[in-house]
Amino acid sequence: MEFHEISDGMSEPVRKAWQRSLTSGRAALSRRTMLRAAALTAGAGTLAACGIPAARTTGTGDSVANAAEDHSASEKEVNFSNWPLYIDVDENDEQKHGTLDAFTEATGIKVRYTEDVNDNVEFFGKVKPQLAAGQDTGRDVMVLTDWMAARLIRLGWAQKLNPANVTTAITNIDSRFRAPDWDPGRLYSYPWAGIQVVIAYNTKATKGKPVTSVSQLLDDPDLKGRVTFLSEMRDSIGITLLDMDKDPAKFTADDxxxxxxxxxxxxxxxxxxxxxxxxxxxxxxxxxIAAAVAWGGDLIQLKADNPDIEFVIPEKGFISSTDNMLVPAKAQHKTNAEHLIDFYYQPKIAAQLVAGIGYVSAVAGMQAELATLAPDVAANPLVVPTPEMAAKSHVFRTLTEAEESDFEAKFSKLIGA
Structure with missing residues (x-):
């Protein structure tokens, strides 16, 4: 794609991780790998945005009046910020993205695609000053994990989508993703991909003994000192609550x-x-390590590289979350952004994206297209959950501002952060 340079704007640890991935195949470096690599530079300054135009002052910071003059009709472009390696690419040319190219061909709208969302908190720190000041961030679409998307909506820094421009998305979004408590009815956002938190273990390290529950991770003496949990609070606490027979969508402070x-x-x-x-x-x-709480998208590549890796959906369930497309306040090309969001809810386009990134799709009808395009991917329950697996999916409830501050502080103390 014109305008795209994959490594511009990366911190040095992120750039090195990306370069290492090229020697072992693109799929070896997932969106979550990049999240962790970026965390190495947290607090070391913001990352430069690649291809993102300078912000324009268009407002006063009023969180309600978050719209700006829409230049979509006269400026056939859209500025799209996403996580690194979180889109399909041409196997023969890493600089070409099949679905973005198809969008431009179908609409005439050029995409300025930027891989600068390396961490939710870091990215929020980058755009917060502009959003708080009522300024355009230079971005028309951004992809953020559900709890951070919820924060932007709560603060009035995301724009309500025009239903007339997202009719495909309204029709094709899978029922499981239609009504999160932080955006009921999907008035502000649509999922880019779903993320699953499960248990993984190395059969050689466990001497063939399966690891099937969080209780086993926490109590089995054979695993002592060889267990890891995730540094994402909602994932580790959520799956632990499930094991304690508590609903992550309804838990109390005591829970x-x-x-x-x-x-x-x-x-x-x-x-x-x-x-x-x-x-x-x-x-x-x-x-x-013998066993871990793990992200499903990582396990696809891990198991492909090492057949000793197994994953388990705990009997008591697993945690799922989403990364979501939304239009920030003061975006200059809102209509074009809505057309881009809507484009990715076509089953054929969704299948092409899933085949490229290996994460769960929120698009109904995608599976049939994926079965033709990439049968092995379509057969993987980490990508296309079975009905039995989907029934065990749970979400971590939206926190109040006070809860978020309190809970994050307690978790940070737990993990020594």
């Missing part, structure tokens, strides 16, 4: 404290070795 205490006990006894981003992958594959 949260009980989950923290349970994990703290395992930390103190050295049952849990550490909390990680997805750098658990190498240690799990080598057998240095």
């Amino acid at each position: 949260y404290d009980a989950a923290i205490a349970r994990l703290q006990k395992a930390v103190d006894s050295k049952q849990i070795r550490k909390f990680t981003g997805n750098d658990y992958g190498q240690e799990l594959s080598s057998g240095d």
Whole structure:
């Protein structure tokens, strides 16, 4: 695509991780790998946006009046910020994106595609000053994880979508994704991809013994010191709450404290070795750790590289979340952005995207297209959950501002952050 340079704007650890991925195949570096690599530079300054135009002052910071003059009709472009390696690419040319190219061909709208969302908190820190000041961020579409998308909506920094421009999305969004508590009816956002939190283990490291529950991770003496949990609070706490027969969508502050205490006990006894981003992958594959709470998108590549890797959906369920497309306040090309969002809800386009990134799609009808395009991917329950697996999916409820501050502080203390 014109305007795209994949490595511009990356911090040095992120750039090096990306370069390493090229030597072992693109799929070896997932969106979550990039999240962890970016975390290495947290606090070291913001990352430069690649291809994003300078912000335009268009408002006063009023969180209600978040719209700007729409230049979509006269400026056939859209500025799209996403996570690194989170879109399909041409196998023969990393600079070409099939679905983005198809969008431009179908609409005449050029996409300025930027891979600068390396971490939710870091990205929020980058755009917050402009949004708070009522300024255009230079972005028309951004992809953020559900809890951060919820924050922007709560603050009045996301624009309500025009239903007339997202008719395909309204029709084709899978029923499971239609009504999150933070955006009922999907008035502001549509999922880009779904993320699953499951249990993974190395059969060689466990000597063939299956690992099937969080209780086993926390209590089995055979696993002592060879277990990792995730450094994402909602994922580790959520799956622990499920194991305690608590609903992550309805838990109380006391329930949260009980989950923290349970994990703290395992930390103190050295049952849990550490909390990680997805750098658990190498240690799990080598057998240095035996079992982990893991992200489904990572396990596809890990298992492809090492048949000793297995994953389990706990009987009590698993945590799922979404990364979501939304239009920020003061965006200059809102209509074009809505057309882009809508475009990705065509089943054929959704299938092409899923085949390229290996994450769950929210598009109904995508599976049939994917079965023709990439049968092996379509048969993988981490990409296309079976009905039985989908029934065990749970979401972590939206937190109030006070809860978010309190809970994050307690979790940070737990993991030593």
